[in-house]
Amino acid sequence: MEVRTRAPGKIILSGEHAVVHGSTAVAAAIDLYTHVFFRLLPPSESDTGSIELELQDMSLIFTWPITRLKEAFQETGSLLSSSPRSCSSENLKVLVGLVEEQNIPEAKIWLISGVSAGLYLYTSIHGFKPAKVVVSSDLPLGSGLGSSASFCVALSAAFLALSGAISVESQQHGWLTLNDSELQLVNKWAFEGEKIIHGKPSGIDNTVSTFGNMIMFKSGKMTQLKSGTPLRMLITNTKVGRNTKALVAGVSERACRHPDAMASVFAAVDVISKEFSTIIESPALDDVSVTTKEELIEELMEMNQGLLQCMGVSHSSIETVLRTTLKYKLASKLTGAGGGGCVLTLLPTLLSSTVIDKVIAELESCGFQCLKAVVGGNGLQICFS
Amino acid sequence: MEVRTRAPGKIILSGEHAVVHGSTAVAAAIDLYTHVFFRLLPPSESDTGSIELELQDMSLIFTWPITRLKEAFQETGSLLSSSPRSCSSENLKVLVGLVEEQNIPEAKIWLISGVSAGLYLYTSIHGFKPAKVVVSSDLPLGSGLGSSASFCVALSAAFLALSGAISVESQQHGWLTLNDSELQLVNKWAFEGEKIIHGKPSGIDNTVSTFGNMIMFKSGKMTQLKSGTPLRMLITNTKVGRNTKALVAGVSERACRHPDAMASVFAAVDVISKEFSTIIESPALDDVSVTTKEELIEELMEMNQGLLQCMGVSHSSIETVLRTTLKYKLASKLTGAGGGGCVLTLLPTLLSSTVIDKVIAELESCGFQCLKAVVGGNGLQICFS
Known part of the structure; x- marks a missing residue:
């Protein structure tokens, strides 16, 4: 079983900074995406397998043996959850520990929070199943184009699509869109990932990445806009x-x-x-x-x-x-x-x-x-x- | 009898453009001046003499024989006036004609209005007496630094100083300042000159040039400010x-x-x-x-x-x-x-x-x-x- 997802980055068209002081702002999706390829691996008889995360743009591959994951979460228990929930500080500590065990280059220690978020989403949705995840992105990272949110959205959607939580027509060809309640679910999970990366995100980036189009927001309230012309x-x-x-x-x-x-x-x-x-x-x-x-x-x-x-x-x-x-x-x-x-x-x-x-x-x-x-x-x- | 005057240019510190829409603006004098040297010439027996205006920075000298001036104003009569008054369109036509008779370079036709203003101020204050006027300026012309207003202020003051309208202590050495009512008089004459140059000036430039310091203005109302520090x-x-x-x-x-x-x-x-x-x-x-x-x-x-x-x-x-x-x-x-x-x-x-x-x-x-x-x-x- 495998799936591909892509989730767009965003730009703020109007109102950045002023929005903090109560003004209206407008954000929009852009056709630059974070791409995720996700495959659940069949359990092997000889080996319990592992979870592999490849960050293609950086030529980095992280691997966590399932045994190591089970051991790490021995005390706190599995994160598996049928609905989105926040990562406790206890679990976050375990996740960060697991990520730090990997060979992360000195210059890329800022990756730790993102990889932890990805691992959180995976283990919350799929538990300890062996799998392979490949991520690449059209977006420059950390430049305000919503790369982390699109990462969380694309991952959440991919994980949910193979979890049964989303009833996508897997027979259909080409890019599919989800219905509103499914998008809501993806968006909530992505927001939990964003919280691990940013602490107190506004939720705008993941919402734009999930739903696309444009969003007007003011004092925490978001309104979807439909663009008349691209x-x-x-x-x-x-x-x-x-x-x-x-x-x-x-x-x-x-x-x-x-x-x-x-x-x-x-x-x-x-x-x-x-x-x-x-x-x-x-x-x-x-x-x-x-x-x-x-x-x-x-x-x-x-x-x-x-x-x-x-x-x-x-x-x-x-x-x-x-x-x-x-x-x-x-x-x-x-x-x-x-x-x-x-x-x-x-x-x-x-x-x-x-x-x-x-x-x-x-x-x-x-x-x-x-x-x-x-x-x-x-x-x-x-x-x- | 001769006198020197200098009148400063101005800058807008705050509020340009918005002032047109009712906002407050602040203008200030700068220590860059228009300098005027003015000498009334004694009448000669053989000759009725002439009025000479030298624009030193441009190496231009304009000369109007008194006979020519009298002839030009024959129909409209002398402009002599003990108090500031506006130049009629009839007189302006005569003045512009007198200026256009001079050898003004093609590239400097914008000088016509300024020179006409100077000639208006002179003939209004001194009539047809022979005189020599030399003007030079620290200010770039037409760059928004109030060069035309400082030209009008310096000229008006010089002309008034030798007309008896201003009772300056001519025995004193060095730069002198005038009292408030004298400044008011200079300012009013200068404003008449500015009207010839700009049509409908706000009066801010000549006021700042005359009184110096800083001026706050809003909806036509001006308030003098005293700067605490330069x-x-x-x-x-x-x-x-x-x-x-x-x-x-x-x-x-x-x-x-x-x-x-x-x-x-x-x-x-x-x-x-x-x-x-x-x-x-x-x-x-x-x-x-x-x-x-x-x-x-x-x-x-x-x-x-x-x-x-x-x-x-x-x-x-x-x-x-x-x-x-x-x-x-x-x-x-x-x-x-x-x-x-x-x-x-x-x-x-x-x-x-x-x-x-x-x-x-x-x-x-x-x-x-x-x-x-x-x-x-x-x-x-x-x-x-």
């Missing part, structure tokens, strides 16, 4: 590492020093996010109305970027991207935490691929990584063939 | 020409398309300008409190710049200045209309001159012009010796 974005990864916590704290400190000014700034962002979702949901019937929509979106992106600079979360690498794309009259804004990370540039429908190639070449010559993405598309998908 | 700014002239009217219109159009978001943006700017003036007026007793003040000013500048970008009035040349100064951890914002023009960078008191020199060298290597200025100092001054 948006194409260039995502430029500045590769500048950033400290999200410090950036969020910096905005809060500025809000303390200048409460009235910042309240107005957050209010402006709130309106921009709402306008954004209205434009997104309005149907575009022809090229003219698509162009009009895109021009409004560009204007809102420029405004949002200005407000993010006002919050103090821009960075010289981001400014470099902005200046470069501005030369081609393209609108850009940072996405996510800022201080480096990724920058979005709208690629209008009528923009020639020659221009796109030139922009990308110029950005890559600055040492940045460019990814083209369609925004607001599929969420989680499953494939049996 | 601020040093680097003014970078991008030399990118801009269309102020189009920029102002662009902001208004954006405000029409996004009324709620932009109302919040303008509200944020209003608060920032008010905070700015509060900080400016608070006394700083030692280096620590100066540094604290400067850090707050830098933060407000960064916030204001973000909001200006949100209004859409930035420009790639401005971004280049921002990026360059950011490398040295210096805060910058555009000043005036944007879309090119000038950019302010705060030079903190404790910043070493080595760093300043490096920043200037780097900005100048981009083709920009750098001017160091002390902000919020003297207004108009007069010198007889």
Whole structure:
């Protein structure tokens, strides 16, 4: 029995940082995925087997003999659970111990939490069955594109699909989507994985990755949006590492020093996010109305970027991207935490691929990584063939 | 009889563009001046003499024989007036005709309105007496630093000083300042000159140039501020020409398309300008409190710049200045209309001159012009010796 899943990454189209202070934000799925291949291995007579996790992009393979797993969980007992539940700190300690036994390169110790989350999801859904899991991703890791959430979603879905908890038509060919209650289940499990990786995730990343499309969220409440037209974005990864916590704290400190000014700034962002979702949901019937929509979106992106600079979360690498794309009259804004990370540039429908190639070449010559993405598309998908 | 005057240029510290939409703005005098030397010539027996205007920086000399002036104003009559009054369109036509008779280079036809304003002020205050006027300026022209207003203020003051309308102690040495009612008179005449140059000026530039210090203005109301500590700014002239009217219109159009978001943006700017003036007026007793003040000013500048970008009035040349100064951890914002023009960078008191020199060298290597200025100092001054 084997299955493939893929779960998309996400971008914040509007409202990052301000959302912490009560403003509306809009996030969207992108057609860059984390891919999971999962096979349950038949029990062998000579051997109880093992669980193998391969991280293809990093050429890393981790193997836990079933005997070792059983031994590790001897005291706390099996994690098997028919419904999503949080990992206790006791179990987390055992999981981290199991991961640390593996040969994780010094430079990749940040992998420990992700691998622990994967092992948690597996042992919670399948217990101690031998299996093979292969993961690869189109997403740069730790750049604010939701790589960890898509990892948790793709894993949860794959594990659930072969557990009987999800009644997928395994005879069908090609990529399948799940029904809403199944997606809810995947999303809940993925959120438990995210908690192991991030401590207190907002739940937005896994929700977008699971359900796809776009999501408007405010004060913890999420609303699904249906995009009237697909948006194409260039995502430029500045590769500048950033400290999200410090950036969020910096905005809060500025809000303390200048409460009235910042309240107005957050209010402006709130309106921009709402306008954004209205434009997104309005149907575009022809090229003219698509162009009009895109021009409004560009204007809102420029405004949002200005407000993010006002919050103090821009960075010289981001400014470099902005200046470069501005030369081609393209609108850009940072996405996510800022201080480096990724920058979005709208690629209008009528923009020639020659221009796109030139922009990308110029950005890559600055040492940045460019990814083209369609925004607001599929969420989680499953494939049996 | 001769006199020298100098009148400072100005910068907008906070609130440009938003002020059009009802927000508070703060402008300040800078220690870059327009200098005027003015001499009334004794009537000669053989000749009725002439009025000579020398624009030293441009190596231009204009000469109007008194006979020609009298002839030109034969129908409309002398402009002589004991109190400031507006130039009628009839008289303006005569003045422009007199200026166009001069040999003005094709590339400098924009000088016509300024020279007409000067000639208007002279003939209104002194009638048809022979005289020599020499003008030079530290200010780049047409870059939003108030060069035309300082030209009008310095000329008005010089003309008034030798007309008896101002009772200055001509025995005193060095630069003198005028009393408030005299300054009011100079300011009113200068405003009439500004109207010839700009059509409908706000009156802010000539007021700052006349009175110096800083001025907070909102909905046409001006309030003088007294700076607690001098601020040093680097003014970078991008030399990118801009269309102020189009920029102002662009902001208004954006405000029409996004009324709620932009109302919040303008509200944020209003608060920032008010905070700015509060900080400016608070006394700083030692280096620590100066540094604290400067850090707050830098933060407000960064916030204001973000909001200006949100209004859409930035420009790639401005971004280049921002990026360059950011490398040295210096805060910058555009000043005036944007879309090119000038950019302010705060030079903190404790910043070493080595760093300043490096920043200037780097900005100048981009083709920009750098001017160091002390902000919020003297207004108009007069010198007889």
